[in-house]
């Protein structure tokens with residue numbers, strides 16, 4: 479662990495023997511992880527991003543664990559290519575991290591104090607795990623102090639706080655009913671500091687790196703939504719980019735795990751997929767650097783882990799309401815010539831398809847090229863649309879923007 483004045487990122491990588499090719503690959507991945515919404519990655523090429531990042535001083539990061547499973551740390555380290563984890567740790571200066579450091583007991587306490595003093599006002603505090611707030615925080619003690627006091631103490635001299643994972647963002651697993659410890663997210667116990675929530679169980683580690691590097695290179699945090707989640711990673715629901723979406727639109731669903739539909743890769747909605755109400759980038763930014771490695775990609779329905787009102791609040795197989803059955807009015811009509819939006823054509827198609835079922839059909843048919851094939855499916859798709867009028871007994875708290 480290194481503390482005090484930091485090298486520039488470029489100088490440190492050179493000292494560690496990291497090749498320019500590896501650094502450029504990391505910058506390319508950052509551009510993919512945050513294609514819009516960050517000043518840093520809005521640059522045209524990985525080389526331009528690398529030039530900016532290379533000049534920045536390595537950001538000091540203090541990482542605290544509270545009520546967690548360490549899964550967020552694991553997702554950072556267990557990349558399919560071990561070099562990636564090391565590279566991330568070379569770019570940032572991880573000055574205190576209980577899982578990765580050798581010290582324990584009094585030595586660990588001294589290391590924490592030293593990291594705070596040497597980087598006061600400059601470090602980014604990353605919090606993993608929820609904070610037990612019930613009964614004055616008696617349910618978790620660190621070095622003889624309640625966890626709630628530790629997080630307040632360490633955040634007091636931080637430049638910014640990042641809550642990584644669902645537990646640190648809003649309580650996560652420990653906050654599930656009956657929540658015996660009164661588990662809450664970081665933003666429930668500290669104030670007066672910029673806080674970024676990166677929910678996910680686990681979150682994508684590139685989102686963390688993108689937020690930290692945006693902060694140290696541009697001097698500001700990314701634009702955030704009402705739940706303090708950076709918009710570059712949480713502005714869309716999974717359903718919008720899901721590779722199984724075509725099956726949803728066409729009414730092809732897996733009805734049971736292992737059935738023919740499941741084996742064919744059909745939509746998992748009827749198995750309780752929460753993708754239609756879950757804001758996250760999992761559908762486009764997969765895990766472990768392996769394409770297709772994410773829950774829906776391997777046949778498991780999304781559980782909605784980035785949404786406080788969904789995961790562990792709804793039943794696993796309970797279906798969520800569909801807010802996006804109707805395509806936005808701004809969609810171009812299907813049968814107009816390219817690049818034109820003809821109101822008359824849209825009205826004609828709408829009249830054919832009819833009401834709600836027809837609108838769902840319109841959405842599903844955006845990719846069809848044959849009028850003949852489309853017309854022959856109206857009746858069948860109306861039947862499917864009727865089946866899609868599924869409403870949950872428990873309303874979901876969020877509505878689409």
Ligand code: SF4
Nearest residue numbers: 720723745746751753
């Ligand atoms: S319901 Fe789930 S599996 Fe189906 S398209 Fe939407 S996100 Fe994908």
